[in-house]
Amino acid sequence: MTDDRSEARVPGDSAGDATENADPGFQTQMRTARTEFEHHVAHARAEFEEANERIKKRTGRDLILAILIGVGIGAVALLSLIFIKWAFVFLALGVVVLGVVEFSRALAGSDRRIDLAPQIVAAVVVLLSGAFLELWLHWVALFAALAFVVVWRLMAQMAAGDGRRYSAVTSDVLAGTFVVFYVPFLASMAMVLLRQDGGEWWILAFIAVAVVADTAAYAAGLSFGKHPMAPRISPNKTWEGFAGAVVGAVVAGILLGIFLLGLPWWAGAILGAVILGTATTGDLGESMVKRDLGIKDMSSWLPGHGGVLDRLDSILPSATAALALYYLFAPLVAA
DSSP states (O other): OOOOGGGOOOTTOHHHHHHHHSOHHHHHHHHHHHHHHHHHHHHHHHHHHHHHHHHHHHHSSOHHHHHHHHHHHHHHHHHHHHHOTTHHHHHHHHHHHHHHHHHHHHHHTTTOOOOHHHHHHHHHHHHHHHHHSOHHHHHHHHHHHHHHHHHHHHHHHHHHOSOOOHHHHHHHHHHHHHHHIIIIIHHHHHHHHHHSTTHHHHHHHHHHHHHHHHHHHHHHHHHHOOSEEETTTEEEEEHHHHHHHHHHHHHHHHHHHHHTSOOOHHHHHHHHHHHHHHHHHHHHHHHHHHHHHTOSSSOSSBTTTBSHHHHHTTTHHHHHHHHHHHHHHHHHHHO
């Protein structure tokens, strides 16, 4: 007797019934829709990659990677300023130390002798004195740090006894002091600002204005740029890009001044214009330094951006301007 139980179907087996009774036309439509969707996704991805390659070819930057890294760093800075403003000191300290190491290595590559250990010590002393000491003590700490760097370099040269020329030694000393002024000292102005009442919002505002100006210049220059602004210093910068930066910085300054700092609109416009000036000067100044050193970027530590100082070039000089504007406009907020 043959056992037919294996062929028996349990009544109500909906899965089996649905599979066998499914409309062949519906399945065909689903497969067609999925194929079309995959085709559209692939087409959009190809167009996006093609546009990104054009931008990368023109600017030398991977735009997508640069945006992701920029957003990540910005988010960390924003959260620290909003929730625990003194955490920003440790973030700034890490960034400054990286910037000092980066700059020292770039200078060493151009036959300048920079002692890394005293540079790091000086950076820590100068930045922390700006954050926690009175202003006059901060200046004392700065001069002590400069003396420490200079004496170390002279003693190291004496110990080397390699007959290095006097002009080269002088260049080494000047380069070492310039590192202290350019990175930790300018960054310490932001630490002095952080100590003020509501200083964290001023730091957030001036960094935001500098970033908006840079982004607007990049977008306008990429879209409309035809007339070089300073071809011998930075060939990619155009007057069209600068015009975009002016609009972006002034608008951002007005909005941030009104809604974040409690300033009248005209004070916000001055904030935007001043930060635009210092940011542009810092950007062009670092480009001159890199051209003198014969390098495109300070390093490759931040993919899509270059080095740490390539992102801080517009922010470092703007910190001093923001501190001065705080002292100037603070009575307006109090009133």
